[in-house]
Amino acid sequence: MARTDVQLMLDVKAGDEASFELLLHRYRRPLVNFVFRMVRNQEQAEDLAQEVFLRVYRAREDYVPSAKFTTWLFRIATNLALNSLRDNRNQRMEISLDAPINASDEDGDERLLDVAEKHPNIEQHLVEDARRKMIKHAIDKLPEKQRAAVLLHKYQELDYGEIAKILNCSESALKSLLFRAYETLRVELAPLVAQQGK
Amino acid sequence: MSCGRMESKILGYLDGRLKEGERLKMEKHLVSCAACRVRVHEFSAVSGLLDELPQIEPSPAFDVRVHALVAAEPEKKSWWAWMAPSPRVAFAASMLLLATVWVGSRAVNPGVNGSNSGATIDAQDIPVLENYDVLSNFEALTDLPQPVQAEETN
Numbered sequence: 001m002a003r004t005d006v007q008l009m010l011d012v013k014a015g016d017e018a019s020f021e022l023l024l025h026r027y028r029r030p031l032v033n034f035v036f037r038m039v040r041n042q043e044q045a046e047d048l049a050q051e052v053f054l055r056v057y058r059a060r061e062d063y064v065p066s067a068k069f070t071t072w073l074f075r076i077a078t079n080l081a082l083n084s085l086r087d088n089r090n091q092r093m094e095i096s097l098d099a100p101i102n103a104s105d106e107d108g109d110e111r112l113l114d115v116a117e118k119h120p121n122i123e124q125h126l127v128e129d130a131r132r133k134m135i136k137h138a139i140d141k142l143p144e145k146q147r148a149a150v151l152l153h154k155y156q157e158l159d160y161g162e163i164a165k166i167l168n169c170s171e172s173a174l175k176s177l178l179f180r181a182y183e184t185l186r187v188e189l190a191p192l193v194a195q196q197g198k
Numbered sequence: 199m200s201c202g203r204m205e206s207k208i209l210g211y212l213d214g215r216l217k218e219g220e221r222l223k224m225e226k227h228l229v230s231c232a233a234c235r236v237r238v239h240e241f242s243a244v245s246g247l248l249d250e251l252p253q254i255e256p257s258p259a260f261d262v263r264v265h266a267l268v269a270a271e272p273e274k275k276s277w278w279a280w281m282a283p284s285p286r287v288a289f290a291a292s293m294l295l296l297a298t299v300w301v302g303s304r305a306v307n308p309g310v311n312g313s314n315s316g317a318t319i320d321a322q323d324i325p326v327l328e329n330y331d332v333l334s335n336f337e338a339l340t341d342l343p344q345p346v347q348a349e350e351t352n
């Protein structure tokens with residue numbers, strides 16, 4: 001039977017490096033994806049996700065399983081991502097208020113593979129590509145806390161109590177935050193939503 | 199259930215996280231309210247759209263870099279570990295202590311190694327002997343020209 005996250009972390013605390021390896025294997029993909037959706041840059045997302053694992057390792061001796069492991073893990077990740085976004089914003093303001101940011105730069109490192117040549121139906125590929133970009137931009141436009149809430153709710157499937165702890169708010173505040181986020185997405189993605197209904 | 203109260207429960211309803219009573223109230227409201235029915239349907243569509251975003255894969259170097267970061271971490275010592283000396287320091291300190299005790303005991307009791315025979319040197323003789331040793335080995339003195347004899351000058 002697979003050991004739980006808490007059990008693995010307690011084993012790491014006891015000096016078992018292999019358990020840390022299992023946690024790394026279990027959470028590297030969800031973490032990288034979550035941070036990537038927050039900061040919109042894969043290289044930066046990987047750096048931050050690595051920092052999350054390093055902080056988990058550093059804290060191993062003081063680890064007390066008072067909350068779910070994922071709550072702790074994603075709380076570290078959320079704080080790092082939000083701090084990074086704030087730093088980037090400040091840095092960008094310092095560089096120049098005049099120089100417009102290129103829209104292609106804003107797309108970050110999420111360069112979709114140019115598979116048109118391999119795709120049997122180029123038109124279909126382009127439609128799908130446009131849909132994905134629209135969805136991505138709708139998520140990117142959400143305020144940071146709403147974005148984090150949606151990502152944790154939708155992609156990590158964490159329960160409301162956990163997400164509320166991660167975002168340091170009450171459960172009712174979280175529900176309101178999520179509702180506003182989905183409402184914004186519903187409006188932003190109205191053309192696609194209408195297509196879904198057909 | 200009013201439309202306002204309903205809004206806060208749409209996601210819970212779609213996630214299947216409502217209690218049985220709440221779920222039944224919601225479904226009863228949805229039967230009679232077309233606007234809320236549309237809203238639920240659209241939220242469900244948004245959720246479906248979010249599923250379309252592809253996941254990215256961490257780069258192959260990801261694990262290697264985490265391992266490198268972890269390996270570079272200094273080993274954490276407990277708060278009292280600084281009090282425990284390393285074996286080398288402990289050995290050096292004990293040798294120094296032994297030497298101090300030995301020298302101290304000799305200074306207090308000079309005749310501890312035997313009788314005051316002719317071979318034994320008193321502490322007061324040491325400066326004289328040191329001076330003698332320096333003078334006898336001082337090359338500048340041995341290289342001095344011989345004093346000039348009075349007869350030769352005549």
